[in-house]
Amino acid sequence: GNSVTQMEGPVTLSEEAFLTINCTYTATGYPSLFWYVQYPGEGLQLLLKATKADDKGSNKGFEATYRKETTSFHLEKGSVQVSDSAVYFCALTFNQAGTALIFGKGTTLSVSS
Amino acid sequence: DGGITQSPKYLFRKEGQNVTLSCEQNLNHDAMYWYRQDPGQGLRLIYYSQIVNDFQKGDIAEGYSVSREKKESFPLTVTSAQKNPTAFYLCASAAGPNTEAFFGQGTRLTVV
Numbered sequence: 001g002n003s004v005t006q007m008e009g010p011v012t013l014s015e016e017a018f019l020t021i022n023c024t025y026t027a028t029g030y031p032s033l034f035w036y037v038q039y040p041g042e043g044l045q046l047l048l049k050a051t052k053a054d055d056k057g058s059n060k061g062f063e064a065t066y067r068k069e070t071t072s073f074h075l076e077k078g079s080v081q082v083s084d085s086a087v088y089f090c091a092l093t094f095n096q097a098g099t100a101l102i103f104g105k106g107t108t109l110s111v112s113s
Numbered sequence: 114d115g116g117i118t119q120s121p122k123y124l125f126r127k128e129g130q131n132v133t134l135s136c137e138q139n140l141n142h143d144a145m146y147w148y149r150q151d152p153g154q155g156l157r158l159i160y161y162s163q164i165v166n167d168f169q170k171g172d173i174a175e176g177y178s179v180s181r182e183k184k185e186s187f188p189l190t191v192t193s194a195q196k197n198p199t200a201f202y203l204c205a206s207a208a209g210p211n212t213e214a215f216f217g218q219g220t221r222l223t224v225v
Contacts, residue, residue, distance in 0.1 A: 032211050043119075043203055043216030044156075051211065089155065095211035097163055100146055100171065105155035 002027045004090050006104035013080055013111050021075040021107045023064075023090035031092035033057075033066055033073040034101065038087045047075075047088070051095075080111045115140050119204050119217035126191070126198070126224050134189045134220045136204035143209060145187035149173060150201040150219075159202075162187055191222065199224045 007022040032051040036044040048057030053068035062077045090104040117138040126132045148156040158171030162181040176195025191198045205214040
């Protein structure tokens with residue numbers, strides 16, 4: 001079946017540190033890949049996406065590259081801020097009717113000053 | 114403003130009672146979704162709907178029911194058959210497959 005696996009959290013970093021959150025997927029076909037972010041007590045917001053192999057999604061200093069050969073979509077940021085503290089979800093879906101987003105379990109990031 | 118609205122934000126229910134969570138969107142999206150979020154479990158799909166008057170079960174549909182009588186609305190009923198209903202419920206909508214999903218602020222349901 002189709003699934004997403006994220007690294008276990010929590011991830012605890014100091015401000016300005018480099019961030020990597022690993023995400024790998026299993027899919028029957030060629031999915032689109034997403035990163036969503038959830039701030040405390042809120043719903044999810046799209047952070048970035050990539051729809052085909054070798055695409056790089058980027059937003060607010062975050063980046064992720066769709067790697068078909070390693071079935072991965074790791075999230076990176078060069079210098080994190082306290083305001084980046086949140087839960088990050090990796091997700092996939094397919095470009096066909098009747099499909100929904102499939103999420104990983106989420107990774108909690110805590111950044112201290 | 115365009116968006117997706119869930120109500121109420123907090124909901125308390127006695128065991129054995131049914132309760133309905135509201136989800137309304139004014140984004141003119143065809144697709145709508147309900148997810149359940151539990152600590153350490155991520156988001157699990159309960160039900161989804163691609164068009165009015167049609168919906169499909171997700172991975173954990175048992176003990177839940179939905180309706181889609183209008184494009185804008187996709188209410189979720191948590192029935193007394195749901196064995197462990199205390200959770201954070203998220204509604205989402207999307208223009209179609211492979212597009213960005215927009216989420217509501219969520220409803221936190223607690224069974225007392």
